[in-house]
Amino acid sequence: MSNVQIITGNQAAALAAKLCSVEVVAAYPITPQSQLSEILSSYVESGELKAEYVRVEGEHSALTVCISASTVGARVFTATSANGLLYMHEQLHWAAGSRLPIVMCCVNRGVGAPWTIFNDQQDSLAQRDTGWMQLYCSNNQEIIDTVIQAYRIAEAVYCPVMVCYDGFVLSHTMMPVDVPDAAAVKAFLPPYRPHTILSPDDPMNLNQVLFPGQRRDCEGVLRDGYMDMRYKLQAALEKAPETIRAVNTAFAEAFGRDHGGMLWEYRTDDADLILVGMGSLASEAMDAADRLREEGIKAGVVGIRSYRPFPKADVRHAFRNAKGIVIFEKSISYGYEGGLCSDLKAAFYGTAINAPIHNYIAGLGGRDVKARELVAAAKDSLAGFGQGMAEPQTTWLNTTTG
Amino acid sequence: MKERKDDNISAMGTVSIGEAGKTGDWRSLRPVIDRKKCIPTVKNKPACFLCWLYCPEGVVKAGIEVEIDLDYCKGCGICAEECPPRAISMVREDKSHE
Numbered sequence: 002m003s004n005v006q007i008i009t010g011n012q013a014a015a016l017a018a019k020l021c022s023v024e025v026v027a028a029y030p031i032t033p034q035s036q037l038s039e040i041l042s043s044y045v046e047s048g049e050l051k052a053e054y055v056r057v058e059g060e061h062s063a064l065t066v067c068i069s070a071s072t073v074g075a076r077v078f079t080a081t082s083a084n085g086l087l088y089m090h091e092q093l094h095w096a097a098g099s100r101l102p103i104v105m106c107c108v109n110r111g112v113g114a115p116w117t118i119f120n121d122q123q124d125s126l127a128q129r130d131t132g133w134m135q136l137y138c139s140n141n142q143e144i145i146d147t148v149i150q151a152y153r154i155a156e157a158v159y160c161p162v163m164v165c166y167d168g169f170v171l172s173h174t175m176m177p178v179d180v181p182d183a184a185a186v187k188a189f190l191p192p193y194r195p196h197t198i199l200s201p202d203d204p205m206n207l208n209q210v211l212f213p214g215q216r217r218d219c220e221g222v223l224r225d226g227y228m229d230m231r232y233k234l235q236a237a238l239e240k241a242p243e244t245i246r247a248v249n250t251a252f253a254e255a256f257g258r259d260h261g262g263m264l265w266e267y268r269t270d271d272a273d274l275i276l277v278g279m280g281s282l283a284s285e286a287m288d289a290a291d292r293l294r295e296e297g298i299k300a301g302v303v304g305i306r307s308y309r310p311f312p313k314a315d316v317r318h319a320f321r322n323a324k325g326i327v328i329f330e331k332s333i334s335y336g337y338e339g340g341l342c343s344d345l346k347a348a349f350y351g352t353a354i355n356a357p358i359h360n361y362i363a364g365l366g367g368r369d370v371k372a373r374e375l376v377a378a379a380k381d382s383l384a385g386f387g388q389g390m391a392e393p394q395t396t397w398l399n400t401t402t403g
Numbered sequence: 404m405k406e407r408k409d410d411n412i413s414a415m416g417t418v419s420i421g422e423a424g425k426t427g428d429w430r431s432l433r434p435v436i437d438r439k440k441c442i443p444t445v446k447n448k449p450a451c452f453l454c455w456l457y458c459p460e461g462v463v464k465a466g467i468e469v470e471i472d473l474d475y476c477k478g479c480g481i482c483a484e485e486c487p488p489r490a491i492s493m494v495r496e497d498k499s500h501e
Contacts, residue, residue, distance in 0.1 A: 100413045159412055196412055206416045210423055215409075219419040225409040233412050 004180045010171035013141045013178050014080065014106045014164070015040035017148030019050045020186040021104075024075040027055040027066035031085040032118045033168035034108040038080060060085040064092035064105070071101040072207065073200075076152065076193045079103070082168060083110035083124045090128065093161075097132025097234060099208060100196060102155030102162070104148060105133075109280065109331070110168040111366040119367020120168040122280065126308075126332040126340050128163070132234050134241060135308040138166040139284035141176040143260055146252065147306075149186055150260075153248045156193050158241045160234070165308075167281040167331075169367065181256055189255050241310045263312035265304045266319055268294070272301030275320060276379060278329040279305045279341065282363065282370060286329060289375035300379065305341065313348045320349065323356040327382045329375065329398075331364045338395045346393065357386040363398040374399060421474075427462075430478035432493040434471055440490035443467045454482035454491065 008016070014037050018026070026045065028038035044050035053075075055066045060081050067077040081089060086107055096103050107125045111117040125135060136151060138144045144166050151162040166172060199207060211227040218224045225233075246262035253259035267287045269275060274293070276286040283304035293300035303319050305312065320326060330339035337343065342360040349355075359382035364370040378398055385394070416422045438444045442451035447467060455465035462472040463482060471482070483491040 098413065197415060204418045206418055206422060208414050209416055211414050212424065216424060218416050219422050220417060222407045222409060224416065225411075225414070229409075230414050237412070 004182070005177050006180050007175050008141065008178050009036065009173055009175050010138075010141045010144050010166050011037040011108065011173070012040060013145040014148055014166070015044065016180055017145045018078040019044055020145075020181060020183055021076065021078075021149055021152050021190055022187070023050070023052050023078040025053045025055065025067065025070035025077045026079065027057050027063040027070075027077070028079045028081065029057055029060050029063045029085060031060070031082045033110055033120070033172045034080050034082040034085070034106070036172070037106060037108065041078070060088040061092055064089045064096060064103075067103050067105075068092060068096050068099060068101060071096075071103050072099065072195070074193070074195045074198050077103055078105070080106035080108065082108045083112050083118075086124045086128060087112060090131070093128055093131040093133060095208070096161045098231075100159040100234070100237070102152070102159055102193065104151045104155055104162050104164065106144075106148065107163050107165045108168045108172045109165055117366040118168075120170050121331040121365045121367070122165065122167070123332040123365070125163060125165045126334075129309060129340065132160065132238070134158070134160055134162045134238070134245075134310060136162060136164050136245075136306055137279040137283075137304075137308060138164065138171065139280055139304055141171060141174070141178045142258065144171065145178055145180065146256070146258055146260060149181065149190065150248050150252050152193075153190055153251075154241070154244055156191075157244050157248070158237050159196050160237055160241065165280065170281045179258070185255060189252065238310045242307070242312065242314070245307055245310070261304070261306055263307045263315040264319060265306060267302040267304070269301035269303060269319060271299055272322075273299045273324040274327065274379060274383060275301050275303055275323045275325070276327045276329065276375065277303040277305065277341070277345070279308060280331070282329050282331055285370060285372050286375055288372035289379060292372060292376045293379060298380075298383065308341070311344050311348065316345060316348050317352055317354065320345075320354050320356070323354065325383060325386045326356050326358045327379050328358065328360045329363050329370075329378075330360065331362075333362050333365075333395075338393070342393065342395070357390055358393040359385060359390070360393060360395045361398045362395060362400075368399060370398065425474045427473055427475045427477060430473075430476060431496055432478040432480060433473065433496050434476065434478070434480070434482055434491050435494050436469060436471070437490045437492070438468060440488040441469055442488060442490070443469055451487065453485045453487065457481050457485045
């Protein structure tokens with residue numbers, strides 16, 4: 002019994018938050034996320050969603066409200082884009098350090114300067130080291146399903162999850178989406194049980210100053226120092242891939258859709274050339290792989306779904322037979338190369354995977370990326386590999402660089 | 404007996420004096436009260452207590468006599484600044500600088 006609706010990515014995300022019965026929403030509108038916060042506020046006003054919608058004066062406060070509400074036991078939701086996400090940056094660290102299972106949609110947009118309202122992924126990639134998990138969606142069905150999965154993952158790992166999807170390309174594009182049944186989502190998602198509840202009956206200092214060393218508290222308990230507490234965050238995220246894979250499997254059993262856990266693969270079984278990306282760019286690459294195969298090039302695609310935690314074991318498996326790797330990214334670590342390229346190379350280090358790698362920076366600030374352009378880029382890479390291109394290169398696609 | 408370890412996954416502690424350790428040891432100026440000028444002492448009445456009111460650390464005890472808990476006083480000098488009869492003076496903890 003499917004309930005297919007033709008909806009935008011923002012509508013899919015809002016429906017998902019409603020299906021997850023979020024109790025507090027605090028979001029500040031920013032293009033291309035605005036529609037999402039508007040829909041949620043209309044749900045709250047109409048009573049469809051029994052949640053508190055807290056109007057705030059900016060994104061720093063939006064996440065602060067979510068942190069506070071999550072601390073006292075509420076399931077919370079927020080969403081932002083680009084400079085709004087950057088304005089939240091400090092609170093991102095606080096949310097992760099407090100081990101709060103907040104779910105936030107990042108509707109990916111390029112960041113200023115110069116101003117752009119259009120899509121790339123520089124905003125979320127710049128938040129890589131905040132301790133948040135980051136899941137990337139390649140279509141609107143994945144958005145609704147990933148937000149639902151994100152709550153189950155976050156509340157099991159006790160770490161926040163950022164569900165990232167491309168602005169306009171997905172946020173404002175209508176696609177058929179099978180909207181999960183509300184009762185089935187309720188059954189899939191157990192109630193949120195906070196690791197600690199801040200209560201007037203049991204007053205506690207939260208996130209007090211921790212010193213470099215461990216220290217005995219007033220009750221004689223040896224309390225962690227800053228570094229020990231931070232290690233617990235890293236240890237949780239190192240184990241998180243197990244949870245992400247298990248939740249994906251449970252979701253597939255309950256709803257019949259498998260989004261691949263840490264990553265997904267397309268026609269990689271016999272592929273010599275593997276194209277890899279995150280979000281809608283990876284979706285576009287499937288079209289490119291089909292076209293390459295029509296020309297006799299055995300191409301496949303790996304879509305990275307979880308960027309943090311990084312799918313180290315999964316990519317080692319997915320790329321084990323690759324003879325050439327082409328990485329498309331909508332962001333760059335300025336002064337070096339695409340962040341995904343760096344991470345993939347690091348994951349391959351010390352393994353038998355020694356395929357040549359070509360890194361393309363594409364689609365920054367909304368510059369269109371067509372499947373035929375990915376095909377041409379992949380063929381350029383192949384030609385380079387054929388001529389013994391060993392040192393990984395970074396090329397800006399469709400950019401005047403002369 | 405087995406050592407009780409911190410099993411919290413985020414930093415938290417019981418609300419009590421000294422929970423964060425003794426925090427007054429990096430003070431460079433120490434408040435010294437001249438009892439001959441301090442109003443509660445002089446009047447032998449619970450009066451004034453502006454030092455208690457203004458202290459941002461809550462380390463002043465409003466009694467007769469007024470007492471300052473030097474284990475936690477940071478030496479900010481606000482009490483000395485606010486004291487109407489100028490009964491509090493700030494003196495250097497480490498005289499080697501003089």
